Amino acid sequence: MRVALLAHEQFPDRAKTAQGILRYADYDVVAVLDRDTAGDRVAEHVPDVQDAPIVAGMDDVDESIDALVIGIAPIGGGFEESWRPDVRAALERGCDVVSGLHYFLAEDEAFAALADEHGGEIWDVRKPPEDLTVSEGVAADVDAEIVCTVGTDCSVGKMTATMELVEAAREAGHDAAVIPTGQTGIVVEGWGNPVDRVISDFTAGSVEQMIVEKGDEHDLLVVEGQGSIVHPAYSAVTCGILHGAMADRLVLCHEAGRERIHGYESFALQPIPTYVDLYESLAAPVNEAEVVAGMLNTRNVDGDDAAREAVDAFADELGGPATDPIRFDAAEVLEAIV
Amino acid sequence: MRVALLAHEQFPDRAKTAQGILRYADYDVVAVLDRDTAGDRVAEHVPDVQDAPIVAGMDDVDESIDALVIGIAPIGGGFEESWRPDVRAALERGCDVVSGLHYFLAEDEAFAALADEHGGEIWDVRKPPEDLTVSEGVAADVDAEIVCTVGTDCSVGKMTATMELVEAAREAGHDAAVIPTGQTGIVVEGWGNPVDRVISDFTAGSVEQMIVEKGDEHDLLVVEGQGSIVHPAYSAVTCGILHGAMADRLVLCHEAGRERIHGYESFALQPIPTYVDLYESLAAPVNEAEVVAGMLNTRNVDGDDAAREAVDAFADELGGPATDPIRFDAAEVLEAIV
Numbered sequence: 001m002r003v004a005l006l007a008h009e010q011f012p013d014r015a016k017t018a019q020g021i022l023r024y025a026d027y028d029v030v031a032v033l034d035r036d037t038a039g040d041r042v043a044e045h046v047p048d049v050q051d052a053p054i055v056a057g058m059d060d061v062d063e064s065i066d067a068l069v070i071g072i073a074p075i076g077g078g079f080e081e082s083w084r085p086d087v088r089a090a091l092e093r094g095c096d097v098v099s100g101l102h103y104f105l106a107e108d109e110a111f112a113a114l115a116d117e118h119g120g121e122i123w124d125v126r127k128p129p130e131d132l133t134v135s136e137g138v139a140a141d142v143d144a145e146i147v148c149t150v151g152t153d154c155s156v157g158k159m160t161a162t163m164e165l166v167e168a169a170r171e172a173g174h175d176a177a178v179i180p181t182g183q184t185g186i187v188v189e190g191w192g193n194p195v196d197r198v199i200s201d202f203t204a205g206s207v208e209q210m211i212v213e214k215g216d217e218h219d220l221l222v223v224e225g226q227g228s229i230v231h232p233a234y235s236a237v238t239c240g241i242l243h244g245a246m247a248d249r250l251v252l253c254h255e256a257g258r259e260r261i262h263g264y265e266s267f268a269l270q271p272i273p274t275y276v277d278l279y280e281s282l283a284a285p286v287n288e289a290e291v292v293a294g295m296l297n298t299r300n301v302d303g304d305d306a307a308r309e310a311v312d313a314f315a316d317e318l319g320g321p322a323t324d325p326i327r328f329d330a331a332e333v334l335e336a337i338v
Numbered sequence: 339m340r341v342a343l344l345a346h347e348q349f350p351d352r353a354k355t356a357q358g359i360l361r362y363a364d365y366d367v368v369a370v371l372d373r374d375t376a377g378d379r380v381a382e383h384v385p386d387v388q389d390a391p392i393v394a395g396m397d398d399v400d401e402s403i404d405a406l407v408i409g410i411a412p413i414g415g416g417f418e419e420s421w422r423p424d425v426r427a428a429l430e431r432g433c434d435v436v437s438g439l440h441y442f443l444a445e446d447e448a449f450a451a452l453a454d455e456h457g458g459e460i461w462d463v464r465k466p467p468e469d470l471t472v473s474e475g476v477a478a479d480v481d482a483e484i485v486c487t488v489g490t491d492c493s494v495g496k497m498t499a500t501m502e503l504v505e506a507a508r509e510a511g512h513d514a515a516v517i518p519t520g521q522t523g524i525v526v527e528g529w530g531n532p533v534d535r536v537i538s539d540f541t542a543g544s545v546e547q548m549i550v551e552k553g554d555e556h557d558l559l560v561v562e563g564q565g566s567i568v569h570p571a572y573s574a575v576t577c578g579i580l581h582g583a584m585a586d587r588l589v590l591c592h593e594a595g596r597e598r599i600h601g602y603e604s605f606a607l608q609p610i611p612t613y614v615d616l617y618e619s620l621a622a623p624v625n626e627a628e629v630v631a632g633m634l635n636t637r638n639v640d641g642d643d644a645a646r647e648a649v650d651a652f653a654d655e656l657g658g659p660a661t662d663p664i665r666f667d668a669a670e671v672l673e674a675i676v
Contacts, residue, residue, distance in 0.1 A: 137570030137602050196539040203538045203574035229577075230623035232475030236541035236578030243573045264475050270623050278623075281616060285568035285608050 001026075003098075004061050005071035006033045006086055011054065012045045016155075017100055018071025020184040022049040024163045031061045032071070033086055048326075058089035067096040069187060070105075077102025077126070087111060094118040100125045100183025102197075125186040126194045128206070135204035140246035140287050142215020144177075147337050148223040148247035149295070150279050152269050154234060154262050156255040157325075159185050161295035162224040164325035165251065168334045169220055176220040179210045181241060185224045196226060196237050203240025211245065220338060223247060229278055232264050242279065246287040249337050250279055252318055255297040256310040272317035293333035294322035339364075341436075342399050343409035344371045344424055349392065350383045354493075355438060356409025358522040360387040362501045369399045370409070371424055386664075396427035405434040407525060415440025415464070425449060432456040438463045438521025440535075463524040464532040466544070473542035478584035478625050480553020482515075485675050486561040486585035487633070488617050490607050492572060492600055494593040495663075497523050499633035500562040502663035503589065506672045507558055514558040517548045519579060523562045534564060534575050541578025549583065558676060561585060567616055570602050580617065584625035587675050588617055590656055593635040594648040610655035631671040632660035 005022070007015035011034040022029055022042060029052045032042055038056035042049065055061060058068070068090035074080070079101055087105065090097055091114035099105045099122070106112055106122040115122050139146065147165070149158040162178055162185065169176035178185060180192030193206040207223065215221060223245040227234030252275055261267040270278075276291045283289040296314045298307035307327050315322035323332040343360070345353035349372040360367055360380060367390045370380055376394035380387065393399060396406070406428035412418065417439055425443065428435055429452035437443045437460070444450055444460040453460050477484065485503070487496040500516055500523065507514035516523060518530030531544040545561065553559060561583040565572030590613055599605040608616075614629045621627040634652045636645035645665050653660035661670040 135571040137605060196537075198538050199534075200536050200538045200541045200575050200578065201534040201572065204571050229620070232581055232584075232624050233473040233542050234539065235581045235624075236574040237538050239567075239577035240538065240574030243570055246570075267475060267624065274623070278619060282567070282620065285612070285616075286570050286573075286605065 001028065001067060002030050002063070002065045003027045003067045003069050004031045004033060004058065004065050004090070005029055005069050006083060007071040008034050008080070008083060009036045010034070010072045011037055015072045017073055017184045017187060019046060019049070020159060020188055021069060021071060022046065025188040030063050030065050031055050033057055058086045065095055067098055070097070070099040070101060073100055073183060079103040079105070088114060091115050091118055091120050094120050096121045096123065098123045098125065098187055100187060102126060125183050126197050128194055128198045132193065132198055132202040132206050132209065134201055135208045135244050137246070137286065139208045139211040139215070139244060142211055144215045144218045144221045145338070146211065146221050146223065146245055146247045147249045147251060148242065148245045148289070149225040149251050149253050150238070150242065151225055151228045152252070152254040152272070152275055153228045153258055154231060156253050156258065157295060157297035158225045158253045160297070161251060161253045161325055162222050163188070164330035165222050165334065165337065168330040169338060172331070172334060172338070174220050174338060175218045176222065177214055177218045179207065179214065179221050179223040179245070181207065181224045181226055195241060196234070200236060203237060204244030207241050207244030225253070229282065230270055231261060232267055239282065242283055243286045247283070247289045250283070250289050250291045251293050251295055251333070251337065252276065252279070252291050253295045253297070254314060256301050256307070256314070272314065276318055291318060291320065293320045293336040294318045295333070296322055296324050298324045298327055339366065339404045340368050340402065341365045341405045341407050342369045342371060342396070342403050342428070343367055343407050344421060345409040346372050346418070346421060347374045348372070348410045349375055353410045355411055355522045355525060357384060357387070358497060358526055359407060359409060360384065363526040368401050368403050369393050371395055396424045403433055405436055408435070408437040408439060411438055411521060417441040417443070426452060429453050429456055429458050432458050434459045434461065436461045436463065436525055438525060440464060463521050464535050466532055466536045470531065470536055470540040470544050470547065472539055473546045473582050475584070475624070477546045477549040477553070477582060480549055482553045482556045482559045483676070484549065484559050484561065484583055484585045485587045485589060486580065486583045486627070487563040487589050487591055488576070488580065489563055489566045490590070490592040490610070490613055491566045491596055492569060494591050494596065495633060495635035496563045496591045498635070499589060499591045499663055500560050501526070502668035503560050503672065503675065506668040507676060510669070510672060510676070512558050512676060513556045514560065515552055515556045517545065517552065517559050517561040517583070519545065519562045519564055533579060534572070538574060541575060542582030545579050545582030563591070567620065568608055569599060570605055577620065580621055581624045585621070585627045588621070588627050588629045589631050589633055589671070589675065590614065590617070590629050591633045591635070592652060594639050594645070594652070610652065614656055629656060629658065631658045631674040632656045633671070634660055634662050636662045636665055
């Protein structure tokens with residue numbers, strides 16, 4: 001599938017979805033739309049992902065594409081009216097539009113009419129399916145081993161860790177699959193339940209449903225975690241994923257140097273052993289699970305030597321192997337989970 | 339407000355909402371509708387609540403009423419078509435209808451038309467308000483002390499414990515209020531957010547919003563807990579309430595003799611000290627909270643002596659005072675929380 005990625009004024013650092021797609025999705029990215037960095041190439045900003053030209057808008061995308069993907073998720077998940085000409089242009093060309101915004105594009109009358117007229121489809125990945133329900137507590141019954149990424153905070157690298165673990169597992173010959181729970185994971189994988197948008201009673205059930213659907217087709221499932229069990233706002237989603245997944249093993253994700261909850265600076269992160277104890281003791285009554293490895297995001301650490309030191313210190317604190325899967329290699333911790 | 343309670347074929351044991359209203363609500367209950375026990379009186383079945391005649395349907399309710407309240411919540415929360423004549427009759431008399439079902443009566447075209455025509459209102463208490471959002475982590479900033487009831491399982495008596503604690507506190511001269519989180523509590527109190535129906539990302543926020551709204555008007559808030567932190571399906575809601583409430587003190591609720599998770603019999607309840615540790619260690623990173631007392635539901639224990647023994651054993655296990663607030667007196671544990 002050939003796609004353009006809309007990331008106006010936010011590429012690359014605040015375009016988490018666009019980066020995830022460039023790095024992991026099985027899409028051929030024809031162009032990134034960002035009026036601020038138009039004229040540059042992706043490779044000048046993010047060296048280790050597929051390259052593409054950065055252009056100012058759909059008018060500069062000459063090649064044919066199958067879809068326009070909204071590659072940014074502003075706080076609040078609203079739709080910026082300045083993006084409307086690009087979405088309209090894509091729909092007028094008969095393309096699909098994929099969006100992880102809270103604002104559902106399919107419910108925008110103008111977009112819906114254009115999609116109808118030109119035969120494109122609008123996929124709002126954050127709209128939960130209608131058939132979700134409460135968990136039955138049966139995820140552990142599937143044939144696959146289940147691993148879940150958990151975090152010390154939001155935005156520490158759980159989605160990245162999940163993707164890298166599955167890639168490493170596949171390279172090592174395992175039949176591994178991602179269980180996507182957030183908008184980037186869902187866009188990358190092409191399916192999944194947006195767990196943070198389901199009815200709260202169905203949080204665990206929305207994860208279980210995915211595991212039951214895929215669990216007998218694979219040897220290993222890696223469930224993309226969300227938030228953190230100590231997060232003042234998002235811990236409910238974290239807890240529902242933990243219990244719904246009924247994982248055998250947990251991988252703790254952390255960002256080097258993070259000391260306060262992102263956006264909630266009055267709340268301190270806990271010592272790493274506290275996270276290990278909390279996740280394990282909370283999982284145990286539903287399904288025994290051990291934190292067997294760690295993934296450390298060292299993007300703010302200067303130099304590989306300092307990053308290696310940070311990774312080693314993190315490994316010591318959690319009592320298992322650890323790595324930065326982007327800077328180093330996820331294969332280092334794969335042994336601990338399979 | 340004068341009300342009739344619809345509880346067909348389920349009064350009293352499976353009519354949790356009806357029982358809660360009879361016991362706690364500031365409503366004058368004119369009649370209970372139950373075609374199975376019609377002709378009896380409430381007092382024959384539930385001795386220690388307000389009495390009322392039980393009748394077969396709205397046609398037998400001669401007195402004027404302000405509202406018909408659906409007093410039962412079948413599994414799945416659906417609407418039974420056999421209740422339709424009673425709801426229709428109430429609306430035709432210009433009465434309001436109050437429902438905690440998942441099926442929203444206001445979206446039933448026939449009911450909506452009748453309400454319009456005759457001037458009654460339909461209040462679907464389980465429909466979340468539109469203005470909910472994520473928690474900011476500020477509940478603890480209100481003037482009131484915050485207490486939260488937590489449980490070893492669903493349906494062990496958290497709503498009852500909450501109501502009894504607030505009543506006891508008021509009798510002792512405190513300005514106490516309930517923060518209602520479930521359909522019965524919301525109907526009894528006449529306001530509240532149905533936390534199990536909100537978007538999962540807003541679970542903590544929907545509790546915080548209520549506390550911020552009421553917290554400076556009272557000395558003591560008792561937050562009605564939901565589910566259990568070890569429940570395979572509902573722990574997300576429990577966790578969101580725990581962190582959204584930022585309680586100072588927790589009251590652990592349990593039912594004597596309960597050994598397996600209700601409806602999830604393959605999952606065992608944990609030893610009481612495990613619950614104490616789990617709730618306290620999970621609360622601490624957001625707001626330190628101590629389990630200071632317990633409420634034991636002894637409805638299945640024969641005789642007050644055996645019940646007293648069960649309460650004492652429970653108190654020993656959790657390391658604080660305990661009572662059965664219905665059989666004995668909530669005042670016994672009030673001292674621990676104020």
